[in-house]
Amino acid sequence: MSEHLEKVVQDFQERFSANSHRYAGETTLILSREHLLEAVQSLRDEYGFDVLIDATAVDYWPEQAPRFHVVYQFYSMTHNLLLRLRVPLDGNAPHIDTIEGIFPNANWKEREIWDMFGITFDGHSDPRRILMPYDWQGHPLRKDYPLGYEEPQFSFNYEEIDRRKPYAKE
Amino acid sequence: MTELRPVTVDELRHLVSERALAGETMLLNMGPQHPSTHGVLRLLLELDGEIVVNCIPDIGFLHTGIEKNMEAKTYQQAEVMTDRIDYMNNMGNNLTYCLAVEKLVGLDVPPRAQALRVILAELQRISSHLLWLGTSSLDLAAMSVFLYCMRERELILDVFEMVSGQRMMTTYIRPGGVWRDVPVEFEAAVRHIVNIMPARIDEYESMLTTNMLFLERTQGIGVISTEDCKRWGLSGPVIRATGLPYDLRKVRPYSGYEQYDFEIPTATTGDVYGRYLVRVEEMRQSVRIIRQALDRLPYGPVRSNNRKFVPPPRSELGVSMEALIHHFKLWTEGFPAPKEYVYVATEGPRGELGVYLEGDGGPKPYRVHYNTPSFANLQAMPILTRNHFIADLVGIIGSVDIVLGDADR
Numbered sequence: 284m285s286e287h288l289e290k291v292v293q294d295f296q297e298r299f300s301a302n303s304h305r306y307a308g309e310t311t312l313i314l315s316r317e318h319l320l321e322a323v324q325s326l327r328d329e330y331g332f333d334v335l336i337d338a339t340a341v342d343y344w345p346e347q348a349p350r351f352h353v354v355y356q357f358y359s360m361t362h363n364l365l366l367r368l369r370v371p372l373d374g375n376a377p378h379i380d381t382i383e384g385i386f387p388n389a390n391w392k393e394r395e396i397w398d399m400f401g402i403t404f405d406g407h408s409d410p411r412r413i414l415m416p417y418d419w420q421g422h423p424l425r426k427d428y429p430l431g432y433e434e435p436q437f438s439f440n441y442e443e444i445d446r447r448k449p450y451a452k453e
Numbered sequence: 454m455t456e457l458r459p460v461t462v463d464e465l466r467h468l469v470s471e472r473a474l475a476g477e478t479m480l481l482n483m484g485p486q487h488p489s490t491h492g493v494l495r496l497l498l499e500l501d502g503e504i505v506v507n508c509i510p511d512i513g514f515l516h517t518g519i520e521k522n523m524e525a526k527t528y529q530q531a532e533v534m535t536d537r538i539d540y541m542n543n544m545g546n547n548l549t550y551c552l553a554v555e556k557l558v559g560l561d562v563p564p565r566a567q568a569l570r571v572i573l574a575e576l577q578r579i580s581s582h583l584l585w586l587g588t589s590s591l592d593l594a595a596m597s598v599f600l601y602c603m604r605e606r607e608l609i610l611d612v613f614e615m616v617s618g619q620r621m622m623t624t625y626i627r628p629g630g631v632w633r634d635v636p637v638e639f640e641a642a643v644r645h646i647v648n649i650m651p652a653r654i655d656e657y658e659s660m661l662t663t664n665m666l667f668l669e670r671t672q673g674i675g676v677i678s679t680e681d682c683k684r685w686g687l688s689g690p691v692i693r694a695t696g697l698p699y700d701l702r703k704v705r706p707y708s709g710y711e712q713y714d715f716e717i718p719t720a721t722t723g724d725v726y727g728r729y730l731v732r733v734e735e736m737r738q739s740v741r742i743i744r745q746a747l748d749r750l751p752y753g754p755v756r757s758n759n760r761k762f763v764p765p766p767r768s769e770l771g772v773s774m775e776a777l778i779h780h781f782k783l784w785t786e787g788f789p790a791p792k793e794y795v796y797v798a799t800e801g802p803r804g805e806l807g808v809y810l811e812g813d814g815g816p817k818p819y820r821v822h823y824n825t826p827s828f829a830n831l832q833a834m835p836i837l838t839r840n841h842f843i844a845d846l847v848g849i850i851g852s853v854d855i856v857l858g859d860a861d862r
Contacts, residue, residue, distance in 0.1 A: 306793045307556050334683050337796070337807055337824040354809065356796055356824070360683065363704055367796065388686035391832045399520075409467060414513035414861060423521055430525050 287362050291330050295322065304369075311367040316379050319370055323355070323382045332357040332366060335386035338393065340400045344426040348373040351402055355382070372402065381407040399424035465497070468509050473499050478506055483846070485514050491588060491850070492857030496834070498843065505846060508838045510831050515861040523821045527787030528554055528628065531818055536622040538823055539859035541584060544570075544577040544613075545801045547626040550821075552707055553797040553810040554628040558790050560762050566630035566755045567709045572643060572746045573616070573625065574708070574799075575739040579650070580609040581802035581854075582732050586657060589729075589851030593670050598660050605646075605653055612642050629763035630756035643747060650740045658733060671726035675837040675849035678723060685833040689804025689826055690735065691853055694720045694727035701800040713742045725852040732854075762788045787816030794820075801826055803854050827859035 288310055295301040299318040304311040314322055326332040337356040344350060349371030357366045372379060381404040383389045393404045394413040401422035404410065412419060421428055436444045472478045484495040493514035499507035519538055523531040535546040548570055555562060562570075587602030610620040616635050617625035625632050661667045682692040692699050698717040702710040718734030720727030757763045760779045769776035790812030798807035804826030813819035830853040837849050 307559070307795055309795060311794075335686055336798070336805065337809060337822070339809055339820075339822040339824075341794075341811055341820045354794075356807070356809070360699070365796070386686075387684050388829060388832060391828065411464075412513075414516040416513070423518060428521075430521060 285364060288364050311369055313369045316370050316372060320380050323385050326357055327385055331361045332359045334358040334360060335388055338389055340396045340402060342400060342426045350374060351377055351400060353379055378403045378405050380405050383407060469499050469507060491855055494857055500843065503842050505838050505841055505843055508835050510834045512831060512860050515857045519862045520821055523818055527816045528818060529787060533624050536624055538862050539856050540621060541581040541856050542577055542801050543621055543623050544573045544626060545799060545806060547624060548574055549797060549799045549806050549808045551626050551628045553795055553808040556795045556797055557793060557810055557812055558762060560629050560759060561757050562630055563754045563757065564751045565753045568746045568750050569631050569635060570626055570708045572743050575743045576609050576612060578739050578802045579736050580606050582736050585854045590661060592847045592851045593667060595667065598657055601657060608646050615639060615642060634755045640747060643743065647740055647744050654733060654736055670848055671729060672724060674725045674841060674845045675852055676724045677837055681836060686829045687833055690728050690731045691830060694731045695723035696721045701798055701805060707799060713745050715742050725848050728852045789814060789816055803827055823862055825859045827855045831855055831860050
């Protein structure tokens with residue numbers, strides 16, 4: 284592990300009481316959600332992690348505390364280093380601050396997380412669904428969401444099933 | 454189920470300017486069936502006469518729930534779905550997924566498989582760039598380039614069919630190596646492509662690079678700066694066209710790219726023309742890499758010898774009890790991966806293609822996330838198109854090389 288990354292990990296452990304995790308040469312810092320905005324800001328401004336590569340989430344249902352982890356992947360062009368932040372969230376309808384103000388490309392990635400996992404981003408400028416239709420119910424990538432099946436329609440129950448089918452009518 | 458309700462302008466209030474609400478500018482839908490949107494992309498345009506004031510991309514029409522489906526399959530089965538994500542970069546998708554699985558379980562890849570992976574990934578890059586060159590110049594009304602590009606792309610697809618049996622959905626690259634060794638005709642077929650390509654690329658260039666009509670439609674259009682590229686997470690030819698030589702094959706080499714001698718083409722203008730120059734030069738560099746990889750293609754096994762993850766060869770099944778057990782276990786149950794997570798990225802034809810893979814100790818991936826370049830490229834559409842004519846929009850969409858399967862997954 285490079286010196287710079289070592290320093291970031293050490294500073295974050297002191298400043299934000301983050302836990303670090305290493306696997307296969309990759310470094311992850313696990314933070315609580317109160318520290319997220321401050322941590323991301325200092326990552327960009329003080330430590331030179333200038334690109335947000337990816338943001339996604341993982342659902343650990345039926346676990347409730349924490350049920351979700353939001354995962355951010357940062358990259359530093361100057362140091363050629365990758366760093367991952369993970370933020371655990373409790374409960375079925377969790378909230379987290381948006382980092383859109385620091386990395387504008389978080390906008391769509393957070394919309395995707397909202398769409399797929401139902402995690403609300405406080406202060407997000409455009410909190411709409413992005414991949415699923417706008418009137419969709421539920422959040423597909425949650426573990427308690429069924430993989431999907433279609434009820435077979437026969438002539439005797441065609442109308443009944445058609446009524447509750449989630450596709451655009453007309 | 455709730456009734457379908459119409460979307461009102463009020464819901465889009467935070468996206469459009471004040472002038473749209475006052476009725477001074479016009480809101481116009483482009484797509485999802487517009488021919489220049491290369492698939493099913495809807496752009497909601499706010500127009501002042503012919504000038505684009507704002508462009509709001511609406512994606513998701515090709516969303517097929519691939520990430521959800523992959524969670525229900527074993528690591529080997531899930532790979533089949535990766536072909537369908539970016540349907541112009543099948544080998545690249547396979548490669549990224551396999552690299553992630555290999556990193557997660559700690560699997561080795563023999564040198565011959567590494568070299569084959571490089572050859573096929575570069576062939577795929579050329580084929581993707583050919584399709585891009587053909588269709589994006591078709592959008593700018595250069596009809597003949599399309600036909601020439603398709604002619605050469607066919608040769609590459611023939612090679613894919615030769616090695617995997619499929620022209621597009623190959624699933625040839627597997628965790629631990631490749632599916633099986635390439636047939637004897639492979640080398641001659643690839644050499645043929647490598648030998649004719651430089652002259653063919655000159656041919657395309659003679660039709661476009663100094664063509665006045667093409668220059669008028671591309672120079673100074675859709676300009677973006679390096680800083681904006683970083684802020685919006687853009688990578689690949691878009692960021693290289695702004696002058697930053699950022700290429701994952703150089704900065705974080707994988708599959709032995711560090712052994713090959715090649716350059717990263719850049720342009721300085723950051724416009725549609727710059728992206729065109731970068732991609733054309735990239736094809737030449739890919740040819741260079743393929744030639745080197747072919748020249749020193751080592752002999753040896755094409756799959757890892759680790760039987761806990763890679764099935765044994767067919768010939769062993771009849772004579773070795775252990776091989777039979779491994780074969781049975783791998784194809785009925787799959788192999789377990791540790792409760793850990795990795796992120797692996799490769800340089801796709803469109804930019805950084807990343808896979809976030811998390812295991813839970815069982816034979817199925819707990820979470821797979823594809824971080825795709827088209828998603829980031831589309832997000833930057835408002836920046837790229839602002840204050841351009843609506844006619845230039847078509848060229849800009851073409852120049853970032855969107856693949857909607859890649860954006861929607």
